[in-house]
Amino acid sequence: MTSSTTRPSRTASRRVAAVAAVALAGLLAVPAASSAAPERAAAPAALAAPDIPLAGVKAHLTQFQSIANANGGNRAHGRTGYRASLDYVKAKLDAAGYTTTIQQFTSSGSTGYNLVADWPGGDPDQVLMAGAHLDSVTSGAGINDNGSGSAAVLETALAVSRAQLQPTKHLRFAWWGAEELGLVGSKYYVANLPATERAKISGYINLDMVGSPNPGYFVYDDDPAIEKVFKDWYTGIGVPTEIETEGDGRSDHAAFKNVGIPVGGLFTGASRTKTAAQATKWGGTAGQAFDRCYHSSCDTTANINDTALDRNSDALAHAVWTLGTGDPLPPGEVYETTTDVAIPDNGAAVTSSLTVSGRTGNAPAGLRVGVDIKHTWRGDLVVDLLAPDGTAYRLKNSSSSDSADNVIATYTVDASSETANGTWRLRVQDVAAQDTGYIDSWKLTF
Ligand code: DTR
Ligand code: CA
Ligand code: ZN
Numbered sequence: 028m029t030s031s032t033t034r035p036s037r038t039a040s041r042r043v044a045a046v047a048a049v050a051l052a053g054l055l056a057v058p059a060a061s062s063a064a065p066e067r068a069a070a071p072a073a074l075a076a077p078d079i080p081l082a083g084v085k086a087h088l089t090q091f092q093s094i095a096n097a098n099g100g101n102r103a104h105g106r107t108g109y110r111a112s113l114d115y116v117k118a119k120l121d122a123a124g125y126t127t128t129i130q131q132f133t134s135s136g137s138t139g140y141n142l143v144a145d146w147p148g149g150d151p152d153q154v155l156m157a158g159a160h161l162d163s164v165t166s167g168a169g170i171n172d173n174g175s176g177s178a179a180v181l182e183t184a185l186a187v188s189r190a191q192l193q194p195t196k197h198l199r200f201a202w203w204g205a206e207e208l209g210l211v212g213s214k215y216y217v218a219n220l221p222a223t224e225r226a227k228i229s230g231y232i233n234l235d236m237v238g239s240p241n242p243g244y245f246v247y248d249d250d251p252a253i254e255k256v257f258k259d260w261y262t263g264i265g266v267p268t269e270i271e272t273e274g275d276g277r278s279d280h281a282a283f284k285n286v287g288i289p290v291g292g293l294f295t296g297a298s299r300t301k302t303a304a305q306a307t308k309w310g311g312t313a314g315q316a317f318d319r320c321y322h323s324s325c326d327t328t329a330n331i332n333d334t335a336l337d338r339n340s341d342a343l344a345h346a347v348w349t350l351g352t353g354d355p356l357p358p359g360e361v362y363e364t365t366t367d368v369a370i371p372d373n374g375a376a377v378t379s380s381l382t383v384s385g386r387t388g389n390a391p392a393g394l395r396v397g398v399d400i401k402h403t404w405r406g407d408l409v410v411d412l413l414a415p416d417g418t419a420y421r422l423k424n425s426s427s428s429d430s431a432d433n434v435i436a437t438y439t440v441d442a443s444s445e446t447a448n449g450t451w452r453l454r455v456q457d458v459a460a461q462d463t464g465y466i467d468s469w470k471l472t473f
C-alpha cells in the first residue's frame with residue numbers, strides 16, 4: 028500500500044489550536060448559581076449544525092458532470108475521470124485546512140485510489156468517520172450514484188472548516204474507489220487499518236445514492252445511536268423515514284460493520300419501485316423506480332431530486348455535529364411548564380410561556396427545547412421557539428404528508444446570541460383544517 032499525505036499550512040493549524048483553546052476555556056466555565064436545583068452539564072452538549080447550502084452541493088455535482096464529459100463519459104475505477112474527480116475533491120479539502128491522504132490499491136489490473144481527509148484536532152482515540160464512494164459505473168457520469176453522496180460528504184466537510192469546528196471527537200471523511208467493482212476501496216482501507224486504529228473509530232456513516240429523482244427516505248438500521256440521530260432529525264422536519272432493508276453488504280459501510288465498527292447511513296433508493304403507500308408518504312410516483320437511471324448513462328445532473336439531496340446533506344451535518352461535538356444530551360438545568368394550551372384548528376398561533384431567571388449571560392449554542400404536543404396529524408403544525416427579545420427559531424415545519432400523531436421531540440437551537448434570562452415562548456400554529464390538539468408541556472435545558 029502506498030499513500031501520500033498533504034498537511035494544512037501552519038497558519039491553519041495555529042488557527043485551529045487558538046480556537047480550540049477558546050473552546051476549552053468556555054467548556055471549563057462554571058454556570059452561575061441558579062434558582063433551579065438540577066445537576067450541572069457533565070459534558071459538552073452537542074452543538075447545532077449549520078444548514079448545508081444546496082447550491083454548494085450541486086456545484087460539486089456540476090464539476091463531476093464536467094469531469095465525466097471530459098473523460099469518456101464516466102468517472103469509473105481505472106479511468107481518467109475517477110482520478111480527476113479525486114483531484115477535485117482533494118484540492119477543495121487541502122484549501123480548507125484538512126490533512127489529506129491518497130491511498131493507492133490495485134483492482135482488476137488498474138490502479139485505484141481512496142481519499143481520506145482528517146480535520147486537525149479532536150480526541151485521536153475517538154474518530155467519527157463519514158464517507159461515500161466516488162467512482163461511477165463505466166456507462167455514465169454516476170451523478171446520483173454516487174456523486175450525490177460524495178458531494179454531500181464534501182460540503183459537510185467544508186462546513187466543518189467554515190465553522191472552524193472544534194469537535195470532541197476527531198473527524199475523518201473518506202471517498203472510496205472501486206465500490207462498483209465490489210466495495211474494493213473501502214474493504215482495502217479497513218483491511219489495512221491496524222487493529223489499534225480500527226478500535227478508535229467510534230462510528231462510520233455512509234452516503235450512497237442520496238438524491239434519487241423519485242426519492243424515498245431510508246435510514247440504515249444498523250447502529251441504534253446513529254440511526255436515532257438521523258430519525259430524530261427527520262422527525263424534526265416532519266418527514267417520515269423507513270429503515271433501509273436492502274443495504275446490508277451493498278455499500279461501503281459493510282467493511283466497517285464486518286469488523287464491529289458501528290455504522291449508519293442514508294439512502295434514497297435505486298432500481299426498486301416506489302409503492303403507492305410510499306408515494307402517499309413521500310410524494311413522487313408510485314410504480315416507478317426510485318432511480319430509473321441507476322447504473323445508466325442518464326445518471327446525469329438531471330437525475331437528482333434537489334429536496335432529497337438538500338435534506339440528506341443537512342441530515343449528515345446534523346449527525347456529524349451531534350455525534351462529533353459532545354456526549355448525547357448530558358443533564359443540564361431545566362425550566363419546564365406543564366400548563367395545557369389548546370391549539371385552534373386551522374387558526375391563529377398560540378403561545379406558551381416559560382420564565383427563566385437567575386442565570387448570567389447568554390443562552391448556550393446547544394439550547395435544548397423539549398416539546399410534548401398532543402395533536403392528531405402532526406403535519407398540520409408549525410412550531411417555533413421565541414426568545415425573550417422575540418427572535419423566532421423554527422423548530423418544525425408543517426407537512427402535508429406527515430399523518431402521524433403528536434410532536435414529542437427534542438430540538439437543539441443555537442441560542443448563543445440570546446440573553447438567557449427572560450420570558451421564552453413556544454409558538455404553535457395549526458395551518459390545516461381538521462385535527463386538533465394542545466400543548467401538553469415543554470421545557471428548556473441549558
Ligand atoms: N450498491 C450501491 C447501490 C445500492 C443498492 N442498494 C443499496 C442499499 C444501500 C446503499 C446503496 C445501495 C451502488 O450501486 O453503488
Ligand atoms: Ca440545506
Ligand atoms: Zn452503483
Ligand code: ZN
Pocket residue numbers: 160172173206235236
Ligand atoms: Zn453507489
